[in-house]
Amino acid sequence: MPSTPSFFALAAARGNRWLGRVRLVTGLILFAYVLTHNLNHALGIVSLRWLEAGRYVFLAFWRFPPIEWALFIAVFLHLTVALIALYRRRSLKMPFWEGAQLVLGLATPPLLMLHVLGTAYASERFDFEDSYAYVLLSLWVFLPGYGALQALAVLTTWIHGCIGMGYWLRLKPWFPKARPCLFAFAVVLPVLALIGFADAGRAVAEKLEDETWLPALKERDRWPDATAATDVHQLQIMGFWICGALLGGVLVARVIRDQIGRARAIEIQYENGAKVRIQSGMTVLEASRSANIPHASVCGGRGRCSTCRVKILKGAAQLPIPSDDERRVLARVGAAPDTRLACQLRPNAPLTVAPLLPAQAGPQQAHARGDYHSGRELEIAVLFADLRGFTQLSEQRLPYDVVFLLNRYFKAMGEAVSGAGGHLDKFIGDGVMALFGIESGMAGDDGQRACTQALEAARRMSVNLEELNRHLVSDLKQPLRIGIGIHFGPVIVGDMGYGANQHLTAIGDTVNTASRLETATKEFGAQLVISDLVARRGGLAFDLMSLHQLQLRGREQTLGVLAFPSAQVERADAAE
Known part of the structure; x- marks a missing residue:
């Protein structure tokens, strides 16, 4: 404490x-x-x-x-x-x-x-x-x-x-x-x-x-x-x-103060191993700057933006408690209890810290964000989608044409995900990864909303792909085809990456399973493969006879899945 x-x-x-x-x-x-x-x-x-x-x-x-x-x-x-x-x-x-x-x-x-x-x-x-x-x-x-x-x-x-x-x-x-x-x-x-x-x-x-x-x-x-x-x-x-x-x-007073304070030097260690010896009264942000360690600070160290915040790895017990203003800023962004503002924290004992945002963080990262950005286990729906046969399709095309086609495809898929209320995680080659239900997962939802959104995104992807094929009919020898896999389960969500490439993503067995279901669309000759859990929580009516048992690598038990020739499936309540 x-x-x-x-x-x-x-x-x-x-x-x-x-x-x-x-x-x-x-x-x-x-x-x-x-x-x-x-x-x-x-x-x-x-x-x-x-x-x-x-x-x-x-x-x-x-x-x-x-x-x-x-x-x-x-x-x-x-x-x-x-x-x-x-x-x-x-x-x-x-x-x-x-x-x-x-x-x-x-x-x-x-x-x-x-x-x-x-x-x-x-x-x-x-x-x-x-x-x-x-x-x-x-x-x-x-x-x-x-x-x-x-x-x-x-x-x-x-x-x-x-x-x-x-x-x-x-x-x-x-x-x-x-x-x-x-x-x-x-x-x-x-x-x-x-x-x-x-x-x-x-x-x-x-x-x-x-x-x-x-x-x-x-x-x-x-x-x-x-x-x-x-x-x-x-x-x-x-x-x-x-x-x-x-x-x-003022300058002379600074020199006298610094000379007196040299005898009470405090060591700050960073997660990457860098060490800085500072005088009592110096902030962690000033310590970073004095040692030329890149450190975000959108507001210029005035304690307003929160982008300089750090995670206290060691030495938290000896730190002074945050002021009311610092506590208010940290609460605004949903910071964890072991998080402090580097521009306001003046350590009086050795400590180890880890900056939580990249040095290039901008004003948008100073606003309130869900605390899942700093890492949290949630139950969400994960969707993977991949173009079929695009490697062969692009072999005889100029690089410009390949980029043009991919950008049109990514636009269509991205609009489908955002339109359904999902978070577009990343584009992987000619594939797409999307997350659904992060906010509802924070609220303890049972997954109904997440699975419904994921199925709606898959439906929109299918519709948008058909529309894209109609527009590109004169440019394609054969229409673009897609495979989509969706699974629901626990994942670890948070901002991951390095520097400017840090972004919100998810890791865990659920992500791997969703990727495996997308691959399984080739085995079933289907456009959409989902786990039975997604089907139940997404409100799909299905016959147990249509349930397939899929063996996943690293698992002893099989996973019940449903395969659909088209992702344009309707929920039971929607059909009624």
Whole structure:
């Protein structure tokens, strides 16, 4: 059993939960600000007048005192959480996009400091109007070097925000369909914002040809004198020092912490034999990354997606219990009791783990799935189907024609399986393996639904094959023929394979028997051979005189089977 959590462990878990929520909420506020600011910039494509009109709407919202204070607090908290997260990281090895988000986030304050001080701060401090004309003259005409930095800041803040939004949204069920449109918008918006900035900058530069325009603008907007510029630049330098000191302080604190923690190293061993020595407080996910061990983590280690989950092979008794958030995520995916999230598990004693998902796992594997994916014994129906004589049929054909025929055949068979409610396990050469009743088997069903679905799939396969033969009558010397075998019984179901080839399948004597029944269709000259158990539970009426006894290899007792010339058999209740 996991060890009882200490007061400090509970406090740390609650702290992690609140830090995550603060980062998300403040990030959404700041993203909304950057989004609307870039939309405002894009209006410069139309005209300087439209740009200024958009600014009034933008400021009416964001400089409304309650919202403005919420924005300032969000900036402060977001930066604070970022520094805390940087300190808490036990390893700086991370995937590219996580690293990009971190670097861009740390680069944002220095890049935006002069712009914020020269507009929001200075306009309040010296009581003048920081219009777009004032900003564009400063950044496009008088100080083009700073203008280039602000263009870089537009890209930096936007990409940083989009990465964060991507990590948050990629777990939403609707996101895969919306992703292309959102990606296009994310690419187009900063381009439009920069074009609008450049067009408006050229428009302002043209207005300078009128010698009366600039004095009138200065008088209208009450431009400050040189003292204001000196004050702003001094604050900018001070801000640079503060940012540098905070970042340097965090990095120094990390070094001191790591030096102290070296004496309390903990060994993590992986199922493949790899070993990593880590410091106390380091997560299993960080351990994997520090040792360059591929490990899935769709949400970036934020404890939301569950794709980093591991099976604890040894050392579970010494582990701290999972936090409420970790327990909630594990329950959502139906994880076994010995499963933990690698990004949340901070071991305090040696342990052995096995990652449960391939390193290439995607967002779809983060959603709730039946716990049979991790391995379970169920009673289900297994169907095998195989084309007859396809080897001879394909000998005189071009490879393109063979692939074309097989793909048409696989499509017809796959539609039959899915239409009947089954799970298409795999295509084996020119054969098909399908599973029926996994969900009902989880619920303790007696197999009636599984066998009914399997028989319906066989019927649809036969119908679809006849339809395919009609379409290909001019391409085939003789029609395609199929043999189908179905058996019901206990199997072990779970995700099996390696890497990207891992998928849900079944193993066991029932699978072997179903394969043997498919082979037996040749002996009986039949299209469908099923065990008597499938016939009874599938609701077929049959005469005992038609029951054949089939001897299976490795079995002393024979198996009662039924053979049908066509798989288009009707259930007794359906016939009535």
